[in-house]
Amino acid sequence: MKVLIQQLDNAYSDELIDLILTIQQKEFNVPITIEDQPDLKKIESFYMESGGNFWGAFIEGELVGSIALVKFDERAGAVRKMFVKKEFRGKELNIAQVLLEVLVAFCRENGIDTIYLGTVSVLKAAIRFYERNHFLQVEKENLPARFPLMSADNVFYYLNVN
Template identity: 85%
Template sequence: MKIHIQQLDNTYSDQLIDLILNIQQKEFNVPITIEDQPDLKQIESFYMEPGGNFWGAFIDGELVGSIALVKFDERAGAVRKMFVKKEFRGKELNIAQELLEVLVSFCQKNEIDSIYLGTVHILKAAIRFYERNHFVQVEKENLPGFFPLMNADNVFYYLNLKQIKAV
């Protein structure tokens, strides 16, 4: 299976909504709706215009994973919408790792040297993944003032890209 990662724009909103809501609601029972995530219908204005981006991983034309960066400060961004379809997870395909590397590379090219993220404590595999990738847990009250909080998130991480070699 060949993985193709590309930048996404508003034309991919419906595919993204389908991918993300299925994982959030059906797999993990997170009480979140599309109304709670209007950014998924405004990819270009919400992510790209402020200096972030949105990427998707495709296998045979099917969207199987996503990751996004919200730039919220001059040199800082937040990882958002990191999802991989259940049947495509794991080290064999390494989709999450490839998506994260695309995001880190984008940050390095665009002088973003601090990335933060919020997740939910029940997402144990996601937490292990972030920790393997050198993210350090940070208390909510220690997040930057402009960090875009999501209501569901209760575990937060930080990665200093100045300490990571260029990807």
């Protein structure tokens, strides 16, 4: 199976919503709805206009993973919407790793020095993944003032990419 990573725009909103809500609600029982994530309906204005981006991982035309970057400061960004469909996770395809590497490369090319992220403590595999990739935990009160908080998040990390 060949994984293709490509930039996403508003044309992919419905596929993204389907991918992300299924994982959030059905797999992990996180009480979050599309109303809590209006950014998924306006990818271009929310992510790209400020200098961020949104990528998807496709296998044979099917969207199986996503990652996004919100640039919230001159040299800082927030990792958002990091999801991989359950049956495509793991070392074999390494989709999460490839998506993160694409995002980090974009940051280096675009002068973003530090990336931050919030996640939920129940997502143990995600936390292990970030720690394996040298993300360091940061207390909520020590996040940059302009970091875009998501209400469900209760664990926070940062990574210096340069």
